[in-house]
Amino acid sequence: MFAVKKIDYAHFLNLLDKMIETQCILLIQKILVSLFSATLLWKIVRHMWKFLNVLGKEPVRVLVTGAAGQIGYALVPMIARGVMLATDQPVILHLLDIEPAAEALDGIKMELIDAAFPLLQDVITTTDVVEACMSVNVAIMVGGFPRKEGADRKDVMSKNVSIYKAQASALEKHAAPDCKVLIVANPANTNALILKEFAPSIPEKNITCLTRLDHNRALGQLSERLEVHVSEVKNVIIWGNHSSTQYPDVNHATVSAINGGEKSVRELVGDDKWLDTEFISTVQERGAAIIKARKLSSALSAASAACDHIRDWVIGTPKGTWVSMGVYSDGSYGIPAGLIYSFPVTCANGEWKIVQGLKIDEFSRKKMDETAKELAEEKMLAHSCLD
Numbered sequence: 001m002f003a004v005k006k007i008d009y010a011h012f013l014n015l016l017d018k019m020i021e022t023q024c025i026l027l028i029q030k031i032l033v034s035l036f037s038a039t040l041l042w043k044i045v046r047h048m049w050k051f052l053n054v055l056g057k058e059p060v061r062v063l064v065t066g067a068a069g070q071i072g073y074a075l076v077p078m079i080a081r082g083v084m085l086a087t088d089q090p091v092i093l094h095l096l097d098i099e100p101a102a103e104a105l106d107g108i109k110m111e112l113i114d115a116a117f118p119l120l121q122d123v124i125t126t127t128d129v130v131e132a133c134m135s136v137n138v139a140i141m142v143g144g145f146p147r148k149e150g151a152d153r154k155d156v157m158s159k160n161v162s163i164y165k166a167q168a169s170a171l172e173k174h175a176a177p178d179c180k181v182l183i184v185a186n187p188a189n190t191n192a193l194i195l196k197e198f199a200p201s202i203p204e205k206n207i208t209c210l211t212r213l214d215h216n217r218a219l220g221q222l223s224e225r226l227e228v229h230v231s232e233v234k235n236v237i238i239w240g241n242h243s244s245t246q247y248p249d250v251n252h253a254t255v256s257a258i259n260g261g262e263k264s265v266r267e268l269v270g271d272d273k274w275l276d277t278e279f280i281s282t283v284q285e286r287g288a289a290i291i292k293a294r295k296l297s298s299a300l301s302a303a304s305a306a307c308d309h310i311r312d313w314v315i316g317t318p319k320g321t322w323v324s325m326g327v328y329s330d331g332s333y334g335i336p337a338g339l340i341y342s343f344p345v346t347c348a349n350g351e352w353k354i355v356q357g358l359k360i361d362e363f364s365r366k367k368m369d370e371t372a373k374e375l376a377e378e379k380m381l382a383h384s385c386l387d
Contacts, residue, residue: 059090059121061176063136065167066143067095067125068104070299071184075140075306076108080117084138084307085314092122096132097143133170136179138314140306141167141195144185157378158385160185161194168198180350182309183209184302188242189326189340190378197386205351208313209326211246211342213298213305214238217286218248221279222255226268232256233265237344238283238324239364240371241378246342247367248283250275252358276363316348322355323347333360333368339375 062079066072072095078084079091093112097105105125112123126132133139145159171179181202183192188209196207215238223230234256237249253265269275282289290298312323322344329335332343332354344355360368 057088057090059092060085060138061092061094061136063094063096063132063139063175065096065132065139065141066185068097068101068108069142070296071142071302071306072097073108074299074303075142076112077115077117078303078307080112080115080120082119083304084310086311087119090119090121093120093124094132094134094136095123095125096129097127099127102127129166129170130174133167133174135174135176136171137176138310139171139175139179139181140184140310141181141191142184142306144191146186157187157190157381160187160191161382161385164191164194165198168195168202171195172199172201178350179206180310180313181207182306183207183326184306186242187378189342189375190382192326192340193379194382194386197382204328207328207340208309208352209242209340209342210302210306210309211238211242211324211326212309213302214242214246214248214283214286214342215324216301216305216308218250218279218283221282222250222253222265222269225274225279226255226265228255234321235344236265236324237322237358238342239368240342241375242326242342243371243374244284245371245374246284247364247371248280249364249367250279251361251364252344280367312347313352314347314350317346321346325352327352327354330354332356333358334365335368335372336376339372339379341372341375 062084064072064076064079067076076093076095079093082089085091095105095108102125105127109123109125112120124131141164144163145156171181179202181192181195183189183195185191188211192207192209196202196204199207215236218236218238219230219233222233222236226233232255234254236253239247239249250265250269254262255265255268257263266272266275287298290301308323309325313325317323323346324342325345326340326342327345329337329339329341329343331337335341335343344358345352346355347353
């Protein structure tokens, strides 16, 4: 008889466990390698598609006047990097400034070349307004004659009339037919009116001025006060002039709640006195405060706001969100038609539209009328300079 060898089941199970463990490890390794390979392939495909998409897009020609100044110096790299339009939109920069700034313009061009921006296809620097305006799709008018302490308002306005007369004529004759114009140089609202006066064929809807800087300042103040991220605050309004009479309005502003809803800014702040006094004056006088601190005017924030303005105008505002833009009044909210006045607007398909139906309380009505009165006075002064 053969002896039956006793099976060590514990040893057998241990060996089986090790075999299974080894096979599982190998399987997991194969899965991880496959996932890594798939992820890497997807990234390569995505970047190739993006690259081909950039190559396939026609470049947008963007004019920046006063390009050698502080705002221009901060603005042009943002445009070249895709902050203004899109991260897959090629651009050609047209940089214009006065003759004494020609050498500085050349220096900016050198820096743009040295930065090797993938989206930047060409840089044109010139002191000739006709060459600068040739076929441009977007015009950002940063150059202008600033009002200095003690300067006569009419003298300043007369100088800006002279500047904008030449630039308006060149834009009308040589820019692309659908060119979008943003006036940044102060007095921005009235400079926009002057430009329209000398470029009658440019549609009113294509001429705007910058109040997005004030809008962003208001968002920033509220975010600081409520200790929330600025992206959670929306729908503040800047009514009127880009001046110390502007009215930063929070009555319709909201903050995103944790549950996905929205809460009223006025309710969350819980201090009407602060909102109706200090908050308003802080936003109105922020530019002066920055000059006092830097000994120079706002540049980085103004450039960023210009990018925000154009990007939302071209690409569109998020659903349920409006922004502030200086646009031609059509009589909405009782504001006289024909003024360039800051309203809440939404944008879609390259067009802006004034938000309608917002409730206006007595306090707001008074503030809105005060800034409209100032704009009407500026308009009259500008027309007196045209004669």
